[in-house]
Amino acid sequence: MHITRRTFLTSTAASFLTPQLTWAQTTLDAGGTRLDTLSDGNLVLPKSFSLGDAPMEEADQILAKYGISGETLEPDCNVTLLRNGDRTVLFDVGAGPDFMPSAGKLMDALDELGVDPYDITDVVFTHAHPDHLWGLLDDFGDLTFPDAAYHMGRAEWDYWTDPNTVSTIEAARQVFAVGAASRLAELGDRINLFNDGEEFLGGIAARATFGHTPGHMAFEVQLGDEPVMIVGDSILNHHVAFERPEWLSGSDQDAPMAAQTRISLLDQLAHSQMRMVGFHLPDGGLGRVEKRDDSYRFVADGA
Template sequence: MSMTRRNFLFTAAAAPAIVATPAPVFASQTNEKPFQGTYRFSVGDATVTALLDGFLDAAPAMIPGFDETGVSAALEKSQQKLYPGGVRIPVNAFLVEVGERRVLIDAGTSSLLGETLGDLTKALNAINVRADTIDMVALTHIHPDHSGGLIDANGQAVFANAQVAVGQTEYGFWHDDAIMASVPESSRGFFQIARNTVAPYADRMILHSNEQDILPGLTSLPLPGHTPGHAGYLLQTGNDQLLFWGDLVHMTALQFDNPSLTIAFDTDATQTVDTRLSMFDRASADNLLVTGAHLDFPGLGKVRKSANGYAYQPAPWQYGT
């Protein structure tokens, strides 16, 4: 699916109708090839599994100052290409298993954004993890490709026994009637999606602020810009750390070489870039292992300083985890 602001907002406007439709048939379910959307690895005492929800194509109109020649060259350098629909990016979620607890970082898209997405449940099934065994879903923010999988086709909770953690600022933004009334009517469905997806969890929400431990060893980290309350989560187990940075980067092949490059859904482009540069510096200086919702699957690597600024170094594959 090629994602433009127009069709993204159109989908958002249709959100109340979507939750009343029958359960979708995901694109991958009709694919004859075996499902390949999981990768399990260790971080200290924790086991983390990258889960591929699918992909979307960010249309050129989504990328301010889009230069087809420059973008194509950058993609080619990363052994990628520009698709007819734009820059292809994955949508990832992550399962963290530590001790007796299972925490899902983001919840995928379900049926909200087209047939190339919505495979999170299938990915969980592939590793024999039932939705009712998830203890917490920690949202980086409440965009549909992160929170859509919280509810089923009838608007009911998919994760029957899970708490949902999200930033206080993020939750407040999407539930502010005055802000919703101030945006163009075509954008208000976006707010309705956010409200619909978290509504079944209203009595089990954890609203965090600043750097706050939401569980032992898992700390929220404010990363504002993409949305007002966008946040990451830092997993610390023993001497090992892993930063889940949400949507700090959308296009792996482009935004490390050019950190000032934004995408249309960055609410505050200037703050997005400031936050990105700050986290690139921190990740590089602290030798942090990082992962994100749109880093090339399985989205695990490190940030390095380069002659031109920064570079992404994918982590080596862990065998037999």
């Protein structure tokens, strides 16, 4: 293990703390490729932000079926780790230390698996919202994964690195724009940009899922003979997004486009029965989509 300021502080803190949770869950292992979902903790969001203008009475009835009540939602955050031969690939890097105290736990999960930050060969971003990007830098402003190559969809990169974005994005998201621009500037020539449909790494192909952000991407990953879709935030939760995917969400930057994307993706996944990993879905986020009349249901692996 490489000794850095981060590993020194982590090991020092660990000597004073009692382990609390299991952050890492092994999910799939096939054909010499291993996929793990790692908990970065969870978010705490106002229900009104997540549900936007959805009819609250009906939304509350749906939430109640899943044991959810109150005025906040606490979605899980699942980072995907893919190991295949000499490549160790992270899909998103979590929230890091500066977003929410309930999130930013990715380093604990990697430590449970015995994965050092220097082991990460590639980081692939679904999009540049804080809970997916701000873990790019550690407490000292250094790259958390210093030996990695970084990959992002061209449209997403262009949007968040455009100096006009901070003045054109809605006021409530200006901090997202400032945070994304400052962190992405640290990547320099490490960044590899790709477009929809490109297989930019062996066995990993980009699938445009625009709407949540202007250039949001999902990724189709080959795990042995089976494809798995890493959907990021194109399907935001396991309740309303499945039962009423046409409802507009306040979490999406272009809500009408995101709803169209969500419906199309849910239909595709239900028809193909391809496994998926959702960043904010429960039980590690791995499962399948089941069609039920005019709605859908998330079925977690092992459920």
